[in-house]
Amino acid sequence: MLNFQENKLTQTIKDKAPLRPIESIPDLCLSCGTCSAGCPITGISGFDPRKIVRMVLEGSDQELIDSPLPWLCTMCGKCEHACPMGINIVNIIRTARGMVDRDKVPGMIHKGVELDLETGNNLGLPAEDFKFIIEDVAGELAETPGFEDFQVPFDKQGANLLHTLHNKLVNTQNEDLVHWWKIFYKAKEDWTIPSVNWEGVNWGLFSGDDDAMKVFVGRIVDHMERLEIKNLMYPE
Amino acid sequence: MATRFGLQKWFPDFFDRFGAFTVFDLLVDYIKSGRIQVDKTKITGRIAYHDPCNYGRKSEELFGHGFFDEPRWVLDQCVSDWVDLNPNRANQYCCGGGGGTLLTPYKNERLTYGLKKIQQIRRSGAGMIVLPCHSCHSQIRTLLAENGMTEIAVKYLWELVADILVID
DSSP states (O other): OOOOHHHHHOOHHHHSSSSSSOOSSGGGGGOOOHHHHTTTTTTTGGHHHHHHHHHHHHOOOHHHSSSSSSOOOOOOOOOHHHTTTTOOOOHHHHHHHHTSGGGGGGGHHHHHHHHHHHSSTTOOHHHHHHHHHHHHHHHHTTTTTTTOOOOOOOOOTTOOOEEBBOOOHHTTTTOOOGHHHHHHHHHHHOEESSSSBBBBBOOOHHHHHHHHHHHHHHHHHHHHTTTSSEEEEOOO | OOOHHHHHHHOOTTHHHHHHEEHHHHHHHHHHTTTTOTTTTTTSEEEEEEOOTTTTTHHHHSSSSSOOOHHHHHHHHHOOOEOOOHHHHHOOOOSOTTTTTTGOHHHHHHHHHHHHHHHHHHHTOOSSSEEEEEHHHHHHHHHHTTTTTTEEEEHHHHHHHHHHHHOO
């Protein structure tokens, strides 16, 4: 039972009616809908960032996790750029993604993460096949006027710059491998690419998987240390 | 962006031991220092530039600097007629393929998201879209094909530079 006397001594109006009852960040939400107005995909297949923030605020975590909503988002950040309260909506989405059972992650995202963990790239491409593709494309460039004797330096000790590759360039977009190679050649850059763990993209960002993400970033640190490279070219 | 974010979060001492450069840092440095030369007369026709969310709005939020001016400086060195899409910079529309959505089965949604981008591109009057992101490249190429606009080319910013390198 409420002890009026004691209550009077210990609780102020502010205690009873806090000006900002902040328990977690989404509690700051004013429900103004600016996020949804700013989001370019609001209304498509039921997507609505304000609704997502409200779900989190109300504790409907499981409903959100079981829905396709976290995966419909492109994480473009326009919602939180517009939010007057600075709520980190993209992080809410990514956190929800990370709480989904890994076998329920739609499409290729988690499969790519698993392959990268196992093989060092999202394609699961063996090292000898990787080297063959790279040397094949490099050989063609070396026959192009202006790029005579071009070679791709694998695992060069003490190089100035570490270059990694987006898996799609090694897969279906081989013709896009040469652009940076041409620039490096003309700039006389002292660069190198790793012959293993060469993957430049980090799908742990998309799948909400911090453990995997850390492994992939750690591999880049490992290349830099092992090969004593001076500078990293950010993969993306 | 993922790598930079991860290095800051889990390997903060990396930055005491190594240098780290974005694609923009390298392009600007190579051109400014004269290590590469580009021929501005090689490309005619109008180009439009698309800001990827990760290098723009999200880098601004995560790292305190959005890469808005650097690619525009590179374009100034490379071509005489380039325009911005509208809206642009921090208010740029996502291509519709970000956040891993290119890897999900939600293709219809992705194509619908991209209609805003198609509208921006049509209004720009450009014959080529230049951008510095692999996801945006795949998505915008698909969008143009799906909307019967394959006469518009899509190039990476570094591809544009590589294509007009002065070769002695």
